[in-house]
Amino acid sequence: MPNQADLKRSNDAFQSAFTQGGLPMPPARKLAIVTCMDARLHPEKFLGLAIGDAHVIRNAGGRVSDDALRSLVISQRLLGTQEVVVIHHTDCGMETFENQDLVKVIERDLGADAATTVQGRDFLPFKGMEQSVRNDIATVKASPLIPKDIPVYGYVYDVKTGGLIKVD
Amino acid sequence: MPNQADLKRSNDAFQSAFTQGGLPMPPARKLAIVTCMDARLHPEKFLGLAIGDAHVIRNAGGRVSDDALRSLVISQRLLGTQEVVVIHHTDCGMETFENQDLVKVIERDLGADAATTVQGRDFLPFKGMEQSVRNDIATVKASPLIPKDIPVYGYVYDVKTGGLIKVD
Numbered sequence: 001m002p003n004q005a006d007l008k009r010s011n012d013a014f015q016s017a018f019t020q021g022g023l024p025m026p027p028a029r030k031l032a033i034v035t036c037m038d039a040r041l042h043p044e045k046f047l048g049l050a051i052g053d054a055h056v057i058r059n060a061g062g063r064v065s066d067d068a069l070r071s072l073v074i075s076q077r078l079l080g081t082q083e084v085v086v087i088h089h090t091d092c093g094m095e096t097f098e099n100q101d102l103v104k105v106i107e108r109d110l111g112a113d114a115a116t117t118v119q120g121r122d123f124l125p126f127k128g129m130e131q132s133v134r135n136d137i138a139t140v141k142a143s144p145l146i147p148k149d150i151p152v153y154g155y156v157y158d159v160k161t162g163g164l165i166k167v168d
Numbered sequence: 169m170p171n172q173a174d175l176k177r178s179n180d181a182f183q184s185a186f187t188q189g190g191l192p193m194p195p196a197r198k199l200a201i202v203t204c205m206d207a208r209l210h211p212e213k214f215l216g217l218a219i220g221d222a223h224v225i226r227n228a229g230g231r232v233s234d235d236a237l238r239s240l241v242i243s244q245r246l247l248g249t250q251e252v253v254v255i256h257h258t259d260c261g262m263e264t265f266e267n268q269d270l271v272k273v274i275e276r277d278l279g280a281d282a283a284t285t286v287q288g289r290d291f292l293p294f295k296g297m298e299q300s301v302r303n304d305i306a307t308v309k310a311s312p313l314i315p316k317d318i319p320v321y322g323y324v325y326d327v328k329t330g331g332l333i334k335v336d
Contacts, residue, residue: 001319003199003251010216011332018330020208025261027207031171037223037239039195040188044210048178051213054171055205058226060239067235070291071205071228077273078261083171093193093246105245106313114312123238144282145274151169162186164179 023052025079031055032075034136035087036062036094040159043087055081061094062087063124064136073145084146086136086154087164088129097125129156133167191220193247199223200243202304203255204230204262208327211255223249229262230255231292232304241313252314254304254322255332256297267291297324301335 031054035043043056055075057068075081102123107115126132133154140152155164199222203211211224223243225236243249270291275283294300301322308320323332
């Protein structure tokens, strides 16, 4: 567990300076973000979010998967968020492979049985980050589980500049 | 879009001070975190992660859903992470409902057709955050898609104190 001791030390320092212990469960800004797990993205930082401000849903690609929709439904119906922002980014790993490539890597590294369990599975790679943002906005808007009057919009985050580019 | 102008303003300020534009795609600390979307959790802050350090996967509950496994496989096989940390937290919304409660809220707010689409769906609520961490660690370890020598461990984050409590 190479990182364990260091994470603990950092958390001890964080905890001793922590002053936001009284916040309620519902996000103060009634906002939910869907974005990529990429290590270069610190969404709270690049969006100026304070502790307690917004739900942040992250996965490989920042895709509006079924599981992201599960999270959005809980966010909206039980915790009052009323706005969705989808953020993909430049230099994303999801643009570097197709499903069959990943199945082959799984077979090479983990064996034929592991590869069999993911045959035909969609790992949600994409080509073109602006179009993928549009597609995921469309998925949110088309879901019967999302109210029609919820604003849904998106950006591409540029990992070289730290800037957000609006996707129209 | 109540938050749009403010997010843009915050990002403009972030971008003008941004200096980490040259980082590679693979996480520097070869680490992947799975945690909850909760607005009170800023995992990079409470773990002391720098930009580029770790993949952060977040959903309602911080559950190791099929989609979280999809993200972990991409993180490990394509981007070289070799350690998984699962973090749930105190005062989690996932402990406040059962599946049928949420279906009823969906029916009340969005109509009978919407509720029909989620009949029998597991929204992954839980009772007991330490046990849910143990269950999700077990899910990672049992997956044929995760190498047996990858360290997987977990914590509960206390939203009142900012501290991490190790789950054994």
